[in-house]
Amino acid sequence: MRIADAFRTGRAVFSFEFFPPKTEEGVRDLLATARELAALHPSFVSVTYGAGGSTRELTIDLVARIKEEIGLETMAHLTCVGHSAGEIAQILDQIRDRGIENVLPLRGDPPRGETHFVRPADGFGYAQELVRFIRSRWDFCLAGACYPETHQEAPDGETDLRHLKEKVASGVDFLITQLFFDPSDYFAFVERARGTGIDVPIVPGIMPITNVAQIERIAAMCGSRIPPALRERLDRVREDDEAVTATGVEWAIDQCRTLLAGGAPGVHFFTLNRSRATRTIFERLQEAHVVS
Numbered sequence: 001m002r003i004a005d006a007f008r009t010g011r012a013v014f015s016f017e018f019f020p021p022k023t024e025e026g027v028r029d030l031l032a033t034a035r036e037l038a039a040l041h042p043s044f045v046s047v048t049y050g051a052g053g054s055t056r057e058l059t060i061d062l063v064a065r066i067k068e069e070i071g072l073e074t075m076a077h078l079t080c081v082g083h084s085a086g087e088i089a090q091i092l093d094q095i096r097d098r099g100i101e102n103v104l105p106l107r108g109d110p111p112r113g114e115t116h117f118v119r120p121a122d123g124f125g126y127a128q129e130l131v132r133f134i135r136s137r138w139d140f141c142l143a144g145a146c147y148p149e150t151h152q153e154a155p156d157g158e159t160d161l162r163h164l165k166e167k168v169a170s171g172v173d174f175l176i177t178q179l180f181f182d183p184s185d186y187f188a189f190v191e192r193a194r195g196t197g198i199d200v201p202i203v204p205g206i207m208p209i210t211n212v213a214q215i216e217r218i219a220a221m222c223g224s225r226i227p228p229a230l231r232e233r234l235d236r237v238r239e240d241d242e243a244v245t246a247t248g249v250e251w252a253i254d255q256c257r258t259l260l261a262g263g264a265p266g267v268h269f270f271t272l273n274r275s276r277a278t279r280t281i282f283e284r285l286q287e288a289h290v291v292s
Contacts, residue, residue: 001073002141003102004173006043007201012291013043013266014282015075015203018273020047020058027062029273034066036275040282043266044073046104046143060091064098075143076100079108080130084122088130092138104143104176105130128167135171144172146202148180148189152223157192165196174200176268179207179218181251182227183258204259207270208277209248212238245277252281257290 006013016037021027034045047062063074076095078088095103107117107127119125124133131142144167147160154160168175175198180186186204193202209215212234219226226234230251237243256267269278285291 001044001101002173003044003073003075003143004141007174007265012260012264013201013203014040014291015042015266015268016045016278017205017268017270018045018047018062020049020062021273026273027058030062031065031070033271033273033275034070034072037271037279038070038072040279042072044075044102046075046077046102046268049077049079049106049108060094060098060100063095063100067099073102074100075102075104077104077106078130079106080120080124080127081108081117082120082123084120085124085133086122088123088133089137092134092140096138096140101141102143103134103140104145105134106145126163126167128163128170131167131170131172142172144168144175145178146175146189146193147178147223148185148204149178149223149225161192161196161198164193165198168198168200172200175202177202177205178222179205179224179270181219181224181230181255183255183262185225186259186264187262201265203266203268204255204264205268205270206252206255207272208245208252208281209234210245210272210274210277211241212244215248249277249280249284252277253284256281256285257288260290 018030018034021030045066047059049059059076063076066072067074078091105127124130127144131144134140134142146164150157150160177186190202207215207218233247234244237247259267271278282291
């Protein structure tokens with residue numbers, strides 16, 4: 001199934017994101033998590049791609065196995081990092097040959113230990129270049145990343161939006177945002193995006209908080225602001241893992257309710273390969289009839 005078709009049904013589109021584990025045990029745990037979350041009937045799940053292609057084969061294998069063995073629609077992430085155009089063409093052929101119809105092209109972060117992205121020889125330096133390359137030879141449904149609080153490397157929000165518009169015009173079917181914690185940031189971003197002529201679905205990305213130090217590190221890396229009200233709540237329970245998770249779940253539920261009531265086309269959950277918090281959020285939304 002092409003994920004873009006799900007946005008035409010009139011129902012909210014819910015999805016879960018995983019990352020490729022480093023061990024066989026981790027792979028087994030991930031597949032178990034995917035099976036647990038399959039009971040929630042998400043529209044699709046996605047699997048990320050390691051810097052420099054370090055998890056290339058595993059990403060392709062996981063999206064194929066989740067689709068074949070568990071029956072969920074899948075999307076493979078693909079980055080420009082460390083690959084020539086010829087290598088990326090081979091990867092795209094592998095993805096197509098495994099029956100995957102959906103791809104999220106990204107520039108990608110620098111490999112661990114490096115601070116700046118370096119354009120690979122005979123490769124691509126921007127996601128929009130990768131989008132155009134894919135559109136020239138393959139018929140995938142393509143997602144794109146966007147940044148409600150502006151990409152960290154962009155000089156300002158207007159420049160960031162201009163580049164996003166170019167990426168969408170290159171052939172992106174829908175967008176998924178970077179994680180954020182204040183729904184007003186999403187709504188303001190969507191309004192500005194629509195003002196530039198971007199008309200594809202923009203799905204908010206939500207990361208349930210289960211560990212304070214972890215979310216602080218991730219937020220700093222992504223340029224995501226932790227609102228004072230949320231930071232105050234987390235500081236009160238920082239040393240209590242159960243209380244942190246409960247706080248994160250409640251905040252995410254409130255986010256989702258506000259986002260969906262305000263017209264968001266769905267929610268994309270960054271699961272960190274765990275099912276408990278995401279499942280709790282989803283089931284609570286179902287109980288409140290926010291999710292059908």
